[in-house]
Amino acid sequence: MNSASGCSRLEAEVARIIGGIGTSHIPAIGLAMAKNQYRDPYWKPFFDAYQPVRAWLGETRPTVAVVVYNDHGLNFFLDKMPTFAVGAATEYCNADEGWGLPTQRPFPGNAAMSWHLIEQLAAADFDLTTCQEMFVDHGFVVPMQLLWPDAPSWPVRTIPIHVNTVQHPLPSPARCLKFGEVLGRAIESWPANERVVVLGTGGLSHQLDGRRAGFINKPFDLYCLEKIVHEPELLARYSIRDLIEFAGTQGPELIQWLIMRGALGADVRKLESNYHVPISNTGSGLLLLEKAA
Ligand code: DHB
Ligand code: FE
Numbered sequence: 001m002n003s004a005s006g007c008s009r010l011e012a013e014v015a016r017i018i019g020g021i022g023t024s025h026i027p028a029i030g031l032a033m034a035k036n037q038y039r040d041p042y043w044k045p046f047f048d049a050y051q052p053v054r055a056w057l058g059e060t061r062p063t064v065a066v067v068v069y070n071d072h073g074l075n076f077f078l079d080k081m082p083t084f085a086v087g088a089a090t091e092y093c094n095a096d097e098g099w100g101l102p103t104q105r106p107f108p109g110n111a112a113m114s115w116h117l118i119e120q121l122a123a124a125d126f127d128l129t130t131c132q133e134m135f136v137d138h139g140f141v142v143p144m145q146l147l148w149p150d151a152p153s154w155p156v157r158t159i160p161i162h163v164n165t166v167q168h169p170l171p172s173p174a175r176c177l178k179f180g181e182v183l184g185r186a187i188e189s190w191p192a193n194e195r196v197v198v199l200g201t202g203g204l205s206h207q208l209d210g211r212r213a214g215f216i217n218k219p220f221d222l223y224c225l226e227k228i229v230h231e232p233e234l235l236a237r238y239s240i241r242d243l244i245e246f247a248g249t250q251g252p253e254l255i256q257w258l259i260m261r262g263a264l265g266a267d268v269r270k271l272e273s274n275y276h277v278p279i280s281n282t283g284s285g286l287l288l289l290e291k292a293a
Pocket of ligand 1: 026202203208280281282
């Protein structure tokens, strides 16, 4: 290293987003993993689609995962439901939610980076709940297990971001896309040499109860999977009511995918995309986007 490179190394030391992953988070996936049903005919097409995504993670080796998900009642309940909540802890614990899922070992956090993201988001007028203690539910845990199933310890530090999709009113898709854009710039202004992957979990179409329980809209899901790559603003035009009509009462979980997509910026390349239906009551989507250099 020559004398000048000391300075340039310091200048270069900001976090970089390497890509984003949209994935289903349904608890049945966690149960199938616990039962080692990877080759079961019902599950094989679903799990096989994650192989190339895991290979990409193995090659790109992210150091931080920003996980955008919705808490379903483990950490927040209907009595207190923040619109956006950001974890700022050194560790996040999982706990029994009643699905019969084995409780996962704690996930390491990156509290200093969390506070940077919180400050940047607040400066852009996003009013946040900050959580120095936070339990993470299946919306966070199932994707982490899916992406790093064999890791002896979690290979990334995590920053959980909860988005309310449970207690109306929910944040609009347009606001979530904007949240993602600010989040992306915040990540890439964090002065540390981190490689960051952003996860958006949930969806796609599903309705777990009520008159249309079991409702799945495959054409709409495929439309979302296609358009979110290069035209996410088309999806951001929908209202929450539209998403409920087209994708069921839990269909608004798509807003987590929109935050992930917003964080990646304009130039992305689609590396993998998969749709598998039905898993449980849900049209399950998978998308791997690489951020253009
Ligand atoms: C299911 C889907 C979800 O998004 C969820 O949070 C819980 C259950 C399901 O399809 O069973
Ligand atoms: Fe969910």
